[in-house]
Amino acid sequence: EPEVTQTPSHQVTQMGQEVILRCVPISNHLYFYWYRQILGQKVEFLVSFYNNEISEKSEIFDDQFSVERPDGSNFTLKIRSTKLEDSAMYFCASSRQGARETQYFGPGTRLLVL
Amino acid sequence: GDSVTQMEGPVTLSEEAFLTINCTYTATGYPSLFWYVQYPGEGLQLLLKATKADDKGSNKGFEATYRKETTSFHLEKGSVQVSDSAVYFCALTEGGGTSYGKLTFGQGTILTVHP
Numbered sequence: 001e002p003e004v005t006q007t008p009s010h011q012v013t014q015m016g017q018e019v020i021l022r023c024v025p026i027s028n029h030l031y032f033y034w035y036r037q038i039l040g041q042k043v044e045f046l047v048s049f050y051n052n053e054i055s056e057k058s059e060i061f062d063d064q065f066s067v068e069r070p071d072g073s074n075f076t077l078k079i080r081s082t083k084l085e086d087s088a089m090y091f092c093a094s095s096r097q098g099a100r101e102t103q104y105f106g107p108g109t110r111l112l113v114l
Numbered sequence: 115g116d117s118v119t120q121m122e123g124p125v126t127l128s129e130e131a132f133l134t135i136n137c138t139y140t141a142t143g144y145p146s147l148f149w150y151v152q153y154p155g156e157g158l159q160l161l162l163k164a165t166k167a168d169d170k171g172s173n174k175g176f177e178a179t180y181r182k183e184t185t186s187f188h189l190e191k192g193s194v195q196v197s198d199s200a201v202y203f204c205a206l207t208e209g210g211g212t213s214y215g216k217l218t219f220g221q222g223t224i225l226t227v228h229p
Contacts, residue, residue, distance in 0.1 A: 004157070031215055043158070043203060043219040056216055091157060098215040100146040100165055100207060105158040 002026045004106035006092050012112045013082055021077045021109045023092030032075045033093040033103060034067065036060070043091065049075065050098060082113045116141045120204050120220035127194055127227050135189040135223045137178075137204035145206040147171075147180055147187040148217070152201040161189075161202070194227045201225070 005024045013019050025032050034046040047057045049067055066078045075094075079086055089110050093103040121136040139145065149161040149171070162171030167182035176191045187204060204220040 006157075033215070033217075035217070035219075042221045043205075043217075045216045045218065048216060058216075093158075093217075095215060101215060102148075102160050102163065103215065103217060104160075105150075107155075107157040 004092055004094055004104050006090075006106035006109050008109060009107065010110045010112075012114065015084055015113055016081050019079050019082055019111065021079075021090050021092075021111070023075045023077075023106055024073050025075055025092065025094030026104055027073070029094035029096050029104075031055075031095045031098045031101070031103075032067075032069070033095075034077045035091045035093065035105075036088040037091070037108075038085075038088045046077070048098070055098070082111075084113050087111060087113045116145070116206060116208065116218045118204050118206055118218055118220035120202075120223050123222070124224035124226060127225070129196055129227055129229050130193045131227075133189070133191040133194045133198075133225070135202055135204075135225070137187045137189065137220060139185050139187065139204075139206050141185075141206055141208060143208045145208050147178070148205045148207070149176070149178055149187070149189050150203040150205060150219075152203065152222075154200070158203065194225075196227045196229055199225055199227045 007022045032049040037043045047061045048055045089108045091108045092106045095101040095103045117140045146165045148163045150158040151161045162173040164171040164180035170179045201222045205217045
């Protein structure tokens with residue numbers, strides 16, 4: 001069964017460094033998402049991406065964040081200058097269509113900013 | 115804005131006990147409702163969903179009914195197993211219009227089932 005994959009599973013970085021989190025969505029899906037979960041808190045929506053552009057983003061997704069689909073398979077989240085409060089689990093998800101369709105999630109990348 | 119509230123956890127049950135995890139929501143439109151489950155070390159998996167009032171979603175013995183009048187989507191299972199131990203998330207998406215499927219999650223409920 002097709003699945004969403006994410007790399008790396010864990011990343012430790014120093015404050016102020018850039019990180020890139022990678023995701024490979026399910027191949028025939030058209031909508032892509034990033035969510036994050038700070039330890040002990042809710043899963044929060046960051047951004048949705050369709051047709052090679054951002055379709056919706058949350059207040060969390062400020063200028064430090066960017067997303068890209070550099071080729072036909074990868075979907076990346078870049079944090080330009082990490083802060084301590086960026087430490088969280090980051091989940092990628094994809095769906096065939098947007099709106100009410102089921103989103104399929106990857107296993108997540110645990111990011112720790114020191 | 116939209117919000118989802120789940121019952122406080124953690125929940126600890128013995129095998130074969132009855133499970134209820136409460137979920138209520140606030141939405142401006144007419145949302146679709148979901149239950150996702152996260153097993154240890156894994157990502158979020160869809161457990162069940164319902165897209166309109168009075169729909170019942172079901173999967174693996176779990177059920178939830180979309181109750182528009184009480185804005186609720188409570189998860190139930192008649193007889194839990196040790197393998198059901200996981201974190202359960204209630205979520206909604208508005209769908210349609212300008213929405214591209216953003217999910218709004220509850221805080222998650224940790225379920226532990228003992229033999």
